[in-house]
Amino acid sequence: MPGQKLRFPGRNYLFAPGPTHIPTEVQNAMNVPMEDHRAPDFPELVKPILKDLKKIFLTTTGTPFIFPATGTAGWEVALANTLSPGDKILTSRFGQFSHLWYDLAIRIGLEVELVDTPWGEGVPVEKFKKILAADKDKKIKAVVACHNETATGVTSDIAGLRKAMNQVKHPALLMVDGVSSIASIPFRFDKWKIDIAVSGSQKGFMLPAGLAILCFSKKALAMRKTAKCKRCFLDIQDHINTNKDGFFPYTPPVNLLRGLRASIDLLLDEGMENVFKRHNRLANGVRAAVKAWGLSLAAKSPKWHSDTVSAIWLEPGSANNKNGKKAVEVINIAYHRYNISLGAGLSQVAGKVFRIGHLGDNNEARMMAALGTVEMAMMDAGIKFRPGSGTGAAAKYWCANPNKALKKIK
Numbered sequence: 548m549p550g551q552k553l554r555f556p557g558r559n560y561l562f563a564p565g566p567t568h569i570p571t572e573v574q575n576a577m578n579v580p581m582e583d584h585r586a587p588d589f590p591e592l593v594k595p596i597l598k599d600l601k602k603i604f605l606t607t608t609g610t611p612f613i614f615p616a617t618g619t620a621g622w623e624v625a626l627a628n629t630l631s632p633g634d635k636i637l638t639s640r641f642g643q644f645s646h647l648w649y650d651l652a653i654r655i656g657l658e659v660e661l662v663d664t665p666w667g668e669g670v671p672v673e674k675f676k677k678i679l680a681a682d683k684d685k686k687i688k689a690v691v692a693c694h695n696e697t698a699t700g701v702t703s704d705i706a707g708l709r710k711a712m713n714q715v716k717h718p719a720l721l722m723v724d725g726v727s728s729i730a731s732i733p734f735r736f737d738k739w740k741i742d743i744a745v746s747g748s749q750k751g752f753m754l755p756a757g758l759a760i761l762c763f764s765k766k767a768l769a770m771r772k773t774a775k776c777k778r779c780f781l782d783i784q785d786h787i788n789t790n791k792d793g794f795f796p797y798t799p800p801v802n803l804l805r806g807l808r809a810s811i812d813l814l815l816d817e818g819m820e821n822v823f824k825r826h827n828r829l830a831n832g833v834r835a836a837v838k839a840w841g842l843s844l845a846a847k848s849p850k851w852h853s854d855t856v857s858a859i860w861l862e863p864g865s866a867n868n869k870n871g872k873k874a875v876e877v878i879n880i881a882y883h884r885y886n887i888s889l890g891a892g893l894s895q896v897a898g899k900v901f902r903i904g905h906l907g908d909n910n911e912a913r914m915m916a917a918l919g920t921v922e923m924a925m926m927d928a929g930i931k932f933r934p935g936s937g938t939g940a941a942a943k944y945w946c947a948n949p950n951k952a953l954k955k956i957k
């Protein structure tokens with residue numbers, strides 16, 4: 548650990564909502580000598596990855612792309628390859644990541660209709676519907692939505708948003724940030740008729756950061772021909788030209804691709820529906836713990852609850868956060884004393900929340916480590932709750948709801 552005099556025994560557990568733990572299979576797959584990305588058999592690695600990514604996005608019609616970049620670049624890939632400067636998009640802001648995508652859109656020259664929404668809520672579908680219905684000249688070219696707002700632990704209703712767009716017969720593209728939802732919770736590219744999905748490697752894909760992973764619908768792909776936003780490194784056309792033969796337009800991070808192959812195999816072996824169910828079960832246990840501690844979530848109602856991250860709310864000035872610094876204290880104690888990383892409060896919710904990530908390669912035992920350590924850190928920070936109440940409630944939930952996908956114990 549940086550600055551630590553002695554090696555910290557055990558390993559640093561990652562319970563921030565990304566980067567997540569890397570499974571041994573993925574780690575080993577990446578630990579190989581460097582390879583020639585122009586070798587004649589390189590397409591044997593690349594082509595199946597691009598094909599199998601469709602099964603992760605739950606699409607048969609979409610086209611996946613992999614950029615050596617992060618989720619932020621994925622946002623730009625989506626906008627710059629389909630739109631022109633001055634084009635109008637509709638989006639909402641209810642957390643740091645929905646804010647950052649909005650900010651990026653402005654900075655690349657788009658016009659943005661922004662619906663500011665209280666943090667702790669998600670995409671305001673009804674408001675969007677009214678705005679789209681009033682857009683008679685179809686000036687809005689894209690509806691941009693953050694599926695899982697990682698800063699507040701809020702999941703939005705993308706199926707509902709698509710339905711609303713259909714009801715008012717609006718032709719805008721539907722672009723969805725699935726950075727902290729894809730490969731973890733239900734994300735149905737075809738069923739929800741998503742036009743562009745954006746993800747990154749360091750969350751549900753259980754890899755290091757370094758890949759922006761996207762999927763484009765046919766309609767979104769076609770828009771590259773008219774899109775005038777400037778692009779070079781992030782131009783999908785260069786990928787279209789080379790991916791078809793199993794290559795990249797530049798040197799790809801081959802070890803990350805090896806890891807991605809292993810990660811896709813793990814996800815597909817488990818089965819996407821089982822992956823979704825596992826995340827839901829683990830999240831329910833964490834939520835049971837938060838309730839038993841007498842605390843609440845930043846997500847304002849159960850319909851917004853995220854199955855990948857819980858942001859635990861400590862109201863500044865309240866008995867448990869009189870000095871307004873308790874959330875930061877819990878995070879610092881957890882890190883320095885117990886060697887686990889929790890998610891910090893970002894921007895508007897800084898100092899008001901600490902976050903437990905429950906996405907990626909997790910099971911009950913690992914989540915127990917998170918909950919038990921959070922209890923110790925909260926005790927140390929002087930937060931009032933009954934020690935053992937959260938771990939007890941989670942244990943009760945998980946024992947009553949075992950992972951049905953696992954082999955039955957005789």
Ligand SMILES: Cc1ncc(COP(=O)(O)O)c(C=O)c1O
Nearest residue numbers: 617618619644695697726727747
């Ligand atoms: C929902 C969401 N979108 C986008 C991003 C940005 O991704 P990156 O940090 O990989 O650029 C993040 C990062 O945490 C995120 O949680």
